[in-house]
Amino acid sequence: MKRLDVQGFKDLANQLRFSLSDEEANDIKNEFDVLIDQMDLLNKIDTEGVEPMVYPFDEETSFLREDVAIQVLPVQEVLKNAPKEKNGFFVTQKVVG
Amino acid sequence: MDITKLKEMKSVQERVDEAVNKSHAYQADLNAMVSFIDPSEQIENLKHIDPQAPFYGVPVVLKDLVNMKGTVTTGSSGILENYVSPYDATITEKLRAAGAIIIGKSSCDTFGMGGTNMTAWTGPVMNPYDLTRMSGGSSGGSAVLVASGVVPMAIGTDTGDSIRKPASYNNIVGLKPTYGRISRYGVIPYASSLDHVGVFTRNVKDAALSLEVLAGRDDKDMTSSQLPVEAYAKLLNSDLEGKRIGIIQNVIDAIQNRETLNLFKDLCDQLTAKGALVQSIHLDEKLMHAFLPTYYIIANAEATANHANLDGLRFGVLHEGNSMEESMIRSRTAGFGKLLKKRFVIGSYALFTENQEEVFRKAQKVRRLIVEDLKRVLCEVDVVIAPASAQGAPKFDDVSIDQLSSEYLIAENYMALANFSGYPSITVPMGYVDGLPVGVNLTSAAFTEQLLLNVALAVEESTGIKDMIKEPKR
Numbered sequence: 001m002k003r004l005d006v007q008g009f010k011d012l013a014n015q016l017r018f019s020l021s022d023e024e025a026n027d028i029k030n031e032f033d034v035l036i037d038q039m040d041l042l043n044k045i046d047t048e049g050v051e052p053m054v055y056p057f058d059e060e061t062s063f064l065r066e067d068v069a070i071q072v073l074p075v076q077e078v079l080k081n082a083p084k085e086k087n088g089f090f091v092t093q094k095v096v097g
Numbered sequence: 098m099d100i101t102k103l104k105e106m107k108s109v110q111e112r113v114d115e116a117v118n119k120s121h122a123y124q125a126d127l128n129a130m131v132s133f134i135d136p137s138e139q140i141e142n143l144k145h146i147d148p149q150a151p152f153y154g155v156p157v158v159l160k161d162l163v164n165m166k167g168t169v170t171t172g173s174s175g176i177l178e179n180y181v182s183p184y185d186a187t188i189t190e191k192l193r194a195a196g197a198i199i200i201g202k203s204s205c206d207t208f209g210m211g212g213t214n215m216t217a218w219t220g221p222v223m224n225p226y227d228l229t230r231m232s233g234g235s236s237g238g239s240a241v242l243v244a245s246g247v248v249p250m251a252i253g254t255d256t257g258d259s260i261r262k263p264a265s266y267n268n269i270v271g272l273k274p275t276y277g278r279i280s281r282y283g284v285i286p287y288a289s290s291l292d293h294v295g296v297f298t299r300n301v302k303d304a305a306l307s308l309e310v311l312a313g314r315d316d317k318d319m320t321s322s323q324l325p326v327e328a329y330a331k332l333l334n335s336d337l338e339g340k341r342i343g344i345i346q347n348v349i350d351a352i353q354n355r356e357t358l359n360l361f362k363d364l365c366d367q368l369t370a371k372g373a374l375v376q377s378i379h380l381d382e383k384l385m386h387a388f389l390p391t392y393y394i395i396a397n398a399e400a401t402a403n404h405a406n407l408d409g410l411r412f413g414v415l416h417e418g419n420s421m422e423e424s425m426i427r428s429r430t431a432g433f434g435k436l437l438k439k440r441f442v443i444g445s446y447a448l449f450t451e452n453q454e455e456v457f458r459k460a461q462k463v464r465r466l467i468v469e470d471l472k473r474v475l476c477e478v479d480v481v482i483a484p485a486s487a488q489g490a491p492k493f494d495d496v497s498i499d500q501l502s503s504e505y506l507i508a509e510n511y512m513a514l515a516n517f518s519g520y521p522s523i524t525v526p527m528g529y530v531d532g533l534p535v536g537v538n539l540t541s542a543a544f545t546e547q548l549l550l551n552v553a554l555a556v557e558e559s560t561g562i563k564d565m566i567k568e569p570k571r
Contacts, residue, residue: 002451009442016401016441017408017422018429028439034500035443038390041506042459045387045466052461053468055290055320056276056519057543065316077183081412092410093421 003036005029098564100155100249100303109140109154113198116156119247120201126569127223127245129238131161132169133201139193146196151310153196158242158251161202162209162285165189172285173217174207176413176432186283187315188252188294195310200248203238207437209254209287210400211235212262216436221493224266225567226533230490233263235287236297240267243297246566250307251297256287257392258485258512260295261524265485265536268526268565270553272296272304275544276519277322279308280315288399289320291392291516300563301525301554305329308546327547335555337371342552343378343478347385351508352487357535360528361484364537367559373552378474378481380514384467386503389510391467391517394447394460401444407432468518471540475520480541480552485512485524489533515540523553526562534565 004012006025009032013020020028075088084091103112113136120130136156143154159165161173164182166189171177185193192199204217214222214237222232225245232241236253240263243251253260255273264271273295286292296307312326344365352358369375409415409428416427433441447456474481487508499505515522520540527537537556541549557563 002449004446012442012445013438014426016429016445017425018433018438018441019426020438020442024435024438027435028442031439032443035390035393037501038506039394039456041383041387042390042394042456042463045383045463047459047462047466050462050465052458053465053517054461056468056517063316071184071317073183080183081180083409083413083415090411093419093424095421 004032099300100152100306103249104153104155109143112154113140113156113200116200116248119245120242123245123247123569126228126571127225127241128220129204129222129241131171131173131202131204131219131238134165134168134199136198136200139198143196146194150194150196151306152192155197155250156200156248157192157197158201158203158239158248159189159199160205160236160239160252160254162205162254163189163202163252164283165199168202170202170285171218172208173205173219174432174437175218175434176407176409176428178218178414180412184283187280187317188311189283191311203236203242203251205238206235207434208285208400208404209235209256209259209292210440211436212257212259214238214263215493216434218434223569224490225569226268227490228569228571230492230533231266233266233490235259237263239297240264240269240271243267243299244269244565244567245569249299250303253295253297254284254287255293255295255516256291256396257510257516260297261485261512261522261538264297264524265538266490266534268534268536268562268567270298270301270304270526271524272308273515273522274308274312274546275322275521277320278521278544278546279311280313280318280321282315282317286403288396289403290399291396293516299565301550301557302330302333304523305333305550322544324544329547329550332547333554334551335558337368337373337552337555340373340480340552341478342368342373342375343474343481344375345481345483345511346377346379347382348483348508348511351503352484353504354488354530356530357484357487360530360535361537364527364556364559368555371555371559373555376478378478380474381470384463384470385507385511387463388467388513389506391460391463392510392513393443394456395464397440397444398447398457399444401441401448404441464517467514471514471518471520475542479548480539482537482539483511484508484527485536485538488530489535512538519543521546521549523549525553525556525560526565527560528562
């Protein structure tokens with residue numbers, strides 16, 4: 001497994017849209033060294049031919065119902081939590097030129 | 098006293114007032130509440146509820162991940178510090194319909210991501226048995242509010258052992274039912290394939306009653322089960338004659354503390370005397386050493402995806418920048434604690450294109466092997482049992498344990514077994530080690546909650562530890 005340096009963790013955090021201080025990045029790097037050793041325990045296990053387990057039960061729980069709205073959140077209710085709103089829309093900075 | 102007796106002994110106003118007063122009085126010592134909810138409107142609404150309803154006028158607390166319309170639901174995070182729920186979670190609706198009075202939201206590790214409750218945005222939660230020790234997490238606030246006698250029942254969530262470990266540290270019952278037994282609609286997620294909703298109570302009967310109220314199919318949660326809900330409380334029966342109980346020997350071998358082992362042996366002797374067939378079982382040791390990394394990889398990868406929507410733009414606390422991207426980065430940087438950032442980074446690492454097969458898919462494959470190993474054992478016994486923790490709650494500054502030791506990897510983290518499998522699992526008080534409570538954990542096959550609760554009741558009768566209340570004292 002690829003080991004990352006402090007800058008590697010900072011870059012990764014940036015892709016996740018948050019920043020790490022030098023202290024935070026160093027802490028993560030130090031803890032990651034232990035974690036990588038723990039992850040290596042997985043490599044001792046033979047998983048040849050084993051299907052990944054995504055959910056506890058493989059049975060599907062899908063079902064069909066009438067195509068009618070059963071619960072709707074009014075726009076005004078949703079927008080009450082918006083930091084900025086105008087005319088029923090969220091307001092943010094311009095993203096196109 | 099159990100909830101049924103509480104309803105007989107005190108009026109609605111008396112029991113709600115007592116709970117509200119205690120929740121405020123203990124806040125300085127326990128720091129268990131994130132927000133307090135004025136109960137007067139809910140008490141007024143009781144006129145529409147049948148007085149025979151199971152939770153009629155009974156004060157309860159929600160973990161701060163559970164939405165209740167018009168109340169602040171922060172997930173014990175910074176970024177949702179100002180978030181007001183626009184709707185009720187299904188379990189909130191069910192509790193209200195059963196007459197419960199929700200008096201507040203309890204502290205947890207941020208978004209349920211932790212095992213100490215030290216990462217809550219509002220600070221750590223203290224253990225009422227020793228205020229210098231942790232409550233356990235992630236549902237620590239709910240656990241200590243039940244343990245200290247504030248409420249007889251509180252909602253928790255459990256992704257790795259987040260109900261069952263704090264229950265052990267606080268001398269109470271912690272039940273995590275089968276995956277899909279209780280709806281998760283309206284509950285802020287951590288890791289969708291491992292998350293469960295469950296309860297804390299002070300006795301097994303109340304846990305059974307709570308499950309009856311909360312369980313059932315919910316079309317708003319696609320993982321919710323269609324199976325009918327049993328009358329768990331009414332059908333409780335502690336008869337152990339012929340019940341096969343398997344001691345997880347790997348856990349026993351990993352525990353160093355003699356007092357814990359002696360307590361557990363005494364309990365097993367008592368269960369045998371009651372007619373149970375108690376035997377040792379062995380899970381694959383190599384797989385058990387891989388529980389924690391398997392859990393970390395799957396849980397954090399799912400969490401990274403689940404929480405990508407927290408950006409401060411549509412809801413949450415906005416820290417504005419010069420562009421939309423800069424606003425997102427500032428909001429997430431300021432609103433996420435150190436541990437949360439670490440977990441997201443780990444999750445993202447596992448999801449790197451070059452790591453997906455080697456790390457993420459590998460963990461999912463190991464998960465299947467772990468579950469198949471448990472299934473094998475549960476063909477031989479009805480229930481598996483082991484101490485829920487190797488000793489009592491750690492001190493806040495305790496970093497003594499070696500994170501690659503068997504005691505840490507197996508004895509302190511084996512309960513994730515029930516999250517990998519989705520099987521029901523319960524912690525019940527077992528006794529005291531160095532003056533601190535330690536619980537015992539039981540797990541059974543999917544949707545065998547009645548069997549699990551029956552054996553848990555037998556454990557409770559054997560230890561004689563039930564309805565314990567520990568008021569915090571400096």
